[in-house]
Amino acid sequence: MSQVSRDVIVIETPNLTRKESAPPRLTLKNITKEYPGCLANDNISMSLENGEIHALLGENGAGKSTLVKAIYGVVAPNAGELIWEGSSVKISNPANARDLGIGMVFQHFSLFETLSVSQNIELCLSKEQLASIPDLSQRISQLSEQYGLNVDPDKYVHSLSIGERQRVEIMRCLVQSVKLLILDEPTSVLTPQEVAGLFVVLKQLSKEGCSILFISHKLHEVTEICQSATILRAGKVVDTCNPKEETPASLAKMMVGDLAEQDAGYTKKTGDKVCLEVINLSLSSAQPFGTQLKNIQFDLVAGEILGIAGVAGNGQEELMSAISGEDSRAAPDMIKLNQVPIGDLGAGKRRQLGMAYVPEERLGRGAVPDMSLSENTLLTHSKGFIHKGIVDWKGLKSYTSQLIDSFKVKCHGEFSEAQSLSGGNLQKFIMGREIGQSPKVLICAHPTWGVDVGAALAIHQALLKLRDEGAAILLVSEDIDELFLLADRMAAVCDGFLSPVIRCEDTNIDQIGQWMAGTFISETDTPSKEASA
């Protein structure tokens, strides 16, 4: 039985000057959550003041998500205490949390595409809350104006851009008069301009006394808007600090311990031999909610990295499928590898012609979770290990062991199951497997997503080494900083269109950001909806 009582919630308009006397909005005491084989949260204690924007930092797997899920009532901690505005509470489900005034915006939105904004918001309100709001649409419009959210209550969600959808999620929390807003990597799906807009909203909320718990991997954002930060490593609180007094580099150091090497300042290269041509590639979407590719045209040059920026879901996945051959519906001439038309060939055939692919999902696509690393090597690297249809397991095992050594993959051995490796180590393995085939063209999606700093450095260096050996690399990433670090030329996708390709030194984050929002489309093609308002 939960002990949530509405009487506890008394502070209507918290006064910042009374901060000292008022109890903190939320205090965590020794929160511990254990999953089989892993202590996700180990005795975590922290406290959130009223109106504070508090960053929760840590590498993937440090325990951030588990902690916020415990606060929002999605997971039940094994031990520890939550103190909400001075009194101990037990939050056993998200409805409890919402009743207290805790709102959360997940990384993956939970909106119904076929319903309007106000219907979506109505769905998550309790009866009492609904009764207290005479006209929901009007309330939404009013809040929208108050916070500059630009949310139209009558629009259908499927017609909204990602940034707008996120604002609907925030609106959903605002309608419930939220006192603590939890945001899980809110900026990873936004263009730089949209991020700036979000920060304005967050700052205003904080000024009005709403506490914000902010999870992000982008450290410069944390230094920009957060007033305090708690740093987690392997489930433990390792440090707290005031981000305003820190630099992104010093924060990174707290997150991972010591940075061995600097991951910056790579030289840009120019190649001259076109390796892969994509010519007027248009392809309807294979899935109901996929993106249609429209007139995509670019060249991949040997010895160069072409970076493709873009907010997730703007056609990256479809483009990579069409190039890798998982989706072989394109006309043969739309894609040419060294002059050979390959648009209609399957993925296996394209591999034989010298294409390699590092997909976004490592476990479950790039590697079979419950197969050994040797078997996972065979998944894409069968050349030389098959004689008359029979697998040369001995050769494969010794090759895999070499691979593990040379790419410094931390594991027990070639017999380890793929799922027993951490994300970064598995990525190094997959990277090594694909690079080990000496590909002419490597397609690489989000290579360092969720990977720790050390592994990311190794992956970056491996990519650059492959480039210097003369391979053409297509690098698709949502991390603009990474693209600028590695790519020799850049382009952006928006709504299935590809922007012009530009040399990295001739552009800047602002321009690419605008391209990500689709500003190039009106110049080159039919006008499309604005991605952000």
Place this chain on the structure above:
Amino acid sequence: MIQVTARIEPSKLMTFASPLLAIFLTLIFGSILFSLLDKDPLQAMHLLLIAPLSDAYNFSEMLVKMGPLLLCAVGLSLCYRANLWNIGAEGQLLIGALGGSAMALQFVDSEAWFALPLTLIAGILSGMLWAAIPTFLKLKFNSNLILTTIMFNYIALYLLLWGVHGPLRDPDGFGFPESAIFSDATILPLLNEDGRAHIGIIFAILLAIFAAFVLAKSHLGFQIKVFGADEPAARYAGFNQTKLTWAVMLFAGALAGLAGVSEVAGPIGQLVPGISPGYGYSAIIVAYLGRLHPLGALLSATFMAVLYMGGDLAQIEMGIPIAVVGMFQGVLLFFLLACDFFIHYRLTFPSNSQYQN
């Protein structure tokens, strides 16, 4: 208090212990049931499990039942490994029998050496055809393989009944729904003069070994396993799903067809309506009990054949209804699935609650 927690890694021990545990639980369940029926459980168990192996005749009868079970189960193991839910072994077996019979009846008065190979090939091809139709429907129209294969089981059964009542009926058979007795030239050689066990059982065992080899050593077998374990990875790797689906389904159809034709050209010697006591369905249990491994199927098919045999003996000697065999199979599968839960989960007994309780 007992808690269920997920294991960090699937338990290897439990993977192999689970079938044994399930058999053990089934026996306990059976004993209780026999006691309630006022039958001596020890005698019933003896008849069900030990008597079938006790003399040469019974052993050979057991092998007669093991053959079709093993053939079907080996094919199904490969299908299930590749995530193809083929429930159609029964229909493929019946059609194999029908097609084989149609061929065998061309040789009723013949002594030709090629009569037997042609009969077997006709049976195998018929089984493959019967597997090919649902496969085509799945690949072309993305139809549900489970549903189509089940429906094809019924179509096969009624086709068989039509054949045996119509075109394949023995003209001199006084109107009985049976075909003419096959010529010796189309009958599989016996292994041993004492019983009915025939050379088809050797085929079954060799094919099980072959399938095990393909699965463990060949690139094709690897691709089958990847498809079953992780379809997106198989597509990412560029494995040809269409080819693999055809290969696996046709192999399973061929094996089930061979099982069917081996029945009519073996122990039965003519086409009759009741060819199979549900071998194709029992083979699903055999495949799972054998951990979807062809060599595991060898053991589990033997066990299941013993159960079939024992059911007959128990009916004759103790008046236990033959339906007991079907019930035993069902309970066995039930316990097996329950025990398989512990491959991925385990029970823990949190220490702090020991004192509270």
